[in-house]
Amino acid sequence: xxxxxxxxxxxxxxxxxxxxxxxxxxxxxxxxxxxxxxxxxxxxxxxxxxxxxxxxxxxxxxxxxxxxxxxxxxxxxxxxxxxxxxxxxxxxxxxxxxxxxxxxxxxxxxxxxxxxxxxxxxxxxxxxxxxxxxxxxxxxxxxxxxxxxxxxxxxxxxxxxxxxxxxxxxxxxxxxxxxxxxxxxx
Numbered sequence: 001x002x003x004x005x006x007x008x009x010x011x012x013x014x015x016x017x018x019x020x021x022x023x024x025x026x027x028x029x030x031x032x033x034x035x036x037x038x039x040x041x042x043x044x045x046x047x048x049x050x051x052x053x054x055x056x057x058x059x060x061x062x063x064x065x066x067x068x069x070x071x072x073x074x075x076x077x078x079x080x081x082x083x084x085x086x087x088x089x090x091x092x093x094x095x096x097x098x099x100x101x102x103x104x105x106x107x108x109x110x111x112x113x114x115x116x117x118x119x120x121x122x123x124x125x126x127x128x129x130x131x132x133x134x135x136x137x138x139x140x141x142x143x144x145x146x147x148x149x150x151x152x153x154x155x156x157x158x159x160x161x162x163x164x165x166x167x168x169x170x171x172x173x174x175x176x177x178x179x180x181x182x183x184x185x186x
Contacts, residue, residue: 007054013044014054015062018072032083033071040070061159074119074158084117084156084164089145093120093163094176096131096138102175105141110168117156117164120145124176126161140176148172 017025017040018033025043027035041048055063055070064073095110095118110118120143121127131138148168149155156164 007050007057008059010044010046010050010054011058011062014040014051014070015072017043018063018070029071034066034069035071037065037068037070061161074117074162074164084158086154087157087163089149089155089163089165090122091144091146093122093143093145094124094127095120095141095143095168095173096127096129096134097141098131098135099137099139101134102139105173106170109170109173110141110143110165112167117158117166118168119158120163120165120168122161122163142174142176143168144172144174 017027018029018035022029022035025040027039027043029035037048037051041051044051051070052065055065062072062074064071097105112118119130121130124140127140128138131140145153145155145163145165148165151169151172153168153172154166158164
Protein backbone atom coordinates (compact mmCIF):
# COMPACT_ATOMS: atom_id res chain seq x y z
CA UNK A 1 0.00 0.00 0.00
CA UNK A 2 1.20 3.47 -0.82
CA UNK A 3 1.28 6.20 1.81
CA UNK A 4 -1.24 8.98 1.06
CA UNK A 5 -0.63 12.67 1.79
CA UNK A 6 -3.20 12.55 4.59
CA UNK A 7 -1.51 9.49 6.09
CA UNK A 8 1.89 11.17 5.69
CA UNK A 9 0.69 14.24 7.60
CA UNK A 10 -0.78 12.00 10.31
CA UNK A 11 2.49 10.06 10.45
CA UNK A 12 4.43 13.26 11.11
CA UNK A 13 2.09 14.21 13.96
CA UNK A 14 2.17 10.67 15.39
CA UNK A 15 5.96 10.66 15.12
CA UNK A 16 6.17 13.89 17.10
CA UNK A 17 3.83 12.48 19.75
CA UNK A 18 5.55 9.08 20.03
CA UNK A 19 9.20 10.06 19.50
CA UNK A 20 9.67 13.57 20.81
CA UNK A 21 6.93 15.16 22.94
CA UNK A 22 4.14 12.83 24.17
CA UNK A 23 3.34 15.24 27.03
CA UNK A 24 2.25 17.86 24.47
CA UNK A 25 -0.53 15.44 23.48
CA UNK A 26 -1.44 14.32 26.99
CA UNK A 27 0.16 10.91 26.41
CA UNK A 28 2.30 8.83 28.74
CA UNK A 29 4.44 6.15 27.11
CA UNK A 30 5.49 3.05 29.03
CA UNK A 31 9.19 2.24 29.41
CA UNK A 32 9.24 0.55 26.01
CA UNK A 33 7.52 3.45 24.24
CA UNK A 34 4.05 1.89 23.95
CA UNK A 35 0.74 3.76 24.24
CA UNK A 36 -2.83 2.62 23.54
CA UNK A 37 -3.95 3.27 19.95
CA UNK A 38 -7.19 4.72 21.36
CA UNK A 39 -5.24 7.23 23.45
CA UNK A 40 -3.12 8.30 20.45
CA UNK A 41 -6.15 8.58 18.16
CA UNK A 42 -7.98 10.71 20.76
CA UNK A 43 -4.90 12.92 21.20
CA UNK A 44 -4.58 13.44 17.44
CA UNK A 45 -8.33 13.79 16.80
CA UNK A 46 -8.60 10.83 14.42
CA UNK A 47 -10.16 7.37 14.48
CA UNK A 48 -8.17 4.35 15.69
CA UNK A 49 -8.53 2.90 12.17
CA UNK A 50 -6.71 5.97 10.80
CA UNK A 51 -3.79 5.27 13.13
CA UNK A 52 -3.71 1.61 12.10
CA UNK A 53 -3.80 2.48 8.39
CA UNK A 54 -1.10 5.13 8.84
CA UNK A 55 1.15 2.59 10.59
CA UNK A 56 0.50 -0.06 7.93
CA UNK A 57 1.31 2.30 5.05
CA UNK A 58 4.17 4.30 6.59
CA UNK A 59 6.91 4.42 3.97
CA UNK A 60 9.63 4.35 6.65
CA UNK A 61 8.19 1.49 8.73
CA UNK A 62 8.38 3.75 11.80
CA UNK A 63 5.63 2.16 13.87
CA UNK A 64 4.89 -1.13 15.55
CA UNK A 65 1.40 -2.21 16.64
CA UNK A 66 0.68 -4.99 19.14
CA UNK A 67 -2.29 -5.78 21.41
CA UNK A 68 -4.10 -2.48 20.75
CA UNK A 69 -0.94 -0.45 21.38
CA UNK A 70 1.46 1.46 19.14
CA UNK A 71 5.03 2.68 19.44
CA UNK A 72 7.66 4.32 17.29
CA UNK A 73 10.42 1.83 16.46
CA UNK A 74 13.32 4.33 16.56
CA UNK A 75 14.34 7.99 16.50
CA UNK A 76 13.35 8.97 20.02
CA UNK A 77 14.67 12.15 21.61
CA UNK A 78 12.70 11.74 24.84
CA UNK A 79 14.44 12.36 28.17
CA UNK A 80 13.50 8.85 29.41
CA UNK A 81 15.16 6.07 27.44
CA UNK A 82 12.94 3.70 25.44
CA UNK A 83 14.18 0.17 26.05
CA UNK A 84 14.58 -1.97 22.94
CA UNK A 85 15.25 -5.71 22.78
CA UNK A 86 18.85 -6.55 21.86
CA UNK A 87 19.50 -8.15 18.48
CA UNK A 88 22.48 -9.80 16.82
CA UNK A 89 23.72 -7.43 14.09
CA UNK A 90 25.06 -8.41 10.69
CA UNK A 91 28.84 -8.47 10.30
CA UNK A 92 28.91 -4.96 8.83
CA UNK A 93 26.70 -1.91 9.12
CA UNK A 94 27.11 1.59 7.69
CA UNK A 95 26.72 5.20 8.79
CA UNK A 96 26.62 8.32 6.63
CA UNK A 97 27.85 11.52 8.24
CA UNK A 98 29.08 15.03 7.54
CA UNK A 99 32.81 15.43 6.79
CA UNK A 100 33.20 17.90 9.68
CA UNK A 101 32.13 15.17 12.14
CA UNK A 102 34.98 12.80 11.26
CA UNK A 103 37.55 14.18 13.74
CA UNK A 104 35.21 13.76 16.73
CA UNK A 105 34.09 10.30 15.51
CA UNK A 106 37.73 9.18 15.20
CA UNK A 107 38.32 10.43 18.75
CA UNK A 108 35.03 9.51 20.52
CA UNK A 109 33.31 7.03 18.21
CA UNK A 110 29.66 7.38 17.21
CA UNK A 111 27.49 8.86 19.96
CA UNK A 112 23.68 9.22 19.95
CA UNK A 113 23.85 13.00 20.55
CA UNK A 114 20.24 14.27 20.82
CA UNK A 115 18.82 10.81 20.09
CA UNK A 116 18.66 7.80 22.39
CA UNK A 117 20.61 5.53 20.06
CA UNK A 118 23.12 5.74 17.22
CA UNK A 119 21.34 5.01 13.93
CA UNK A 120 23.03 2.64 11.48
CA UNK A 121 22.11 1.35 8.03
CA UNK A 122 22.31 -2.20 6.68
CA UNK A 123 23.72 -1.11 3.30
CA UNK A 124 25.82 1.64 1.70
CA UNK A 125 22.95 3.11 -0.30
CA UNK A 126 20.70 3.66 2.72
CA UNK A 127 23.60 5.14 4.71
CA UNK A 128 24.32 7.51 1.84
CA UNK A 129 20.70 8.67 1.69
CA UNK A 130 20.69 9.22 5.46
CA UNK A 131 24.07 10.96 5.27
CA UNK A 132 22.69 13.36 2.65
CA UNK A 133 20.44 14.76 5.40
CA UNK A 134 23.62 15.92 7.15
CA UNK A 135 25.85 16.95 4.24
CA UNK A 136 25.78 17.35 0.48
CA UNK A 137 28.80 15.04 0.20
CA UNK A 138 28.52 12.68 3.19
CA UNK A 139 31.32 10.44 4.35
CA UNK A 140 30.42 6.76 4.54
CA UNK A 141 31.64 4.87 7.59
CA UNK A 142 31.90 1.09 7.77
CA UNK A 143 30.93 -0.30 11.16
CA UNK A 144 32.39 -3.68 12.14
CA UNK A 145 29.19 -4.58 13.96
CA UNK A 146 29.81 -8.27 14.65
CA UNK A 147 33.21 -7.45 16.18
CA UNK A 148 31.66 -4.65 18.23
CA UNK A 149 28.87 -6.95 19.44
CA UNK A 150 31.44 -9.59 20.40
CA UNK A 151 33.20 -6.90 22.46
CA UNK A 152 29.95 -6.10 24.29
CA UNK A 153 28.39 -3.27 22.25
CA UNK A 154 24.60 -3.62 22.37
CA UNK A 155 22.70 -3.53 19.06
CA UNK A 156 18.95 -3.27 18.49
CA UNK A 157 16.79 -3.69 15.39
CA UNK A 158 14.87 -0.50 14.53
CA UNK A 159 13.30 -1.80 11.33
CA UNK A 160 14.38 -3.33 8.02
CA UNK A 161 16.55 -0.29 7.19
CA UNK A 162 17.62 0.87 10.64
CA UNK A 163 19.89 -0.67 13.25
CA UNK A 164 20.47 1.02 16.60
CA UNK A 165 23.35 0.96 19.07
CA UNK A 166 24.08 2.70 22.36
CA UNK A 167 27.40 3.99 20.98
CA UNK A 168 30.11 2.67 18.66
CA UNK A 169 33.71 2.94 19.89
CA UNK A 170 36.18 4.28 17.31
CA UNK A 171 38.07 0.99 16.99
CA UNK A 172 35.04 -0.53 15.20
CA UNK A 173 34.68 2.31 12.68
CA UNK A 174 36.55 2.85 9.43
CA UNK A 175 35.99 5.31 6.60
CA UNK A 176 34.91 3.68 3.36
CA UNK A 177 37.28 4.05 0.45
CA UNK A 178 34.50 3.27 -2.02
CA UNK A 179 32.78 6.02 -3.98
CA UNK A 180 29.25 6.74 -2.83
CA UNK A 181 26.39 6.02 -5.22
CA UNK A 182 24.44 9.02 -6.52
CA UNK A 183 21.16 9.78 -4.76
CA UNK A 184 18.18 10.01 -7.09
CA UNK A 185 16.00 13.10 -6.69
CA UNK A 186 12.75 11.14 -6.83
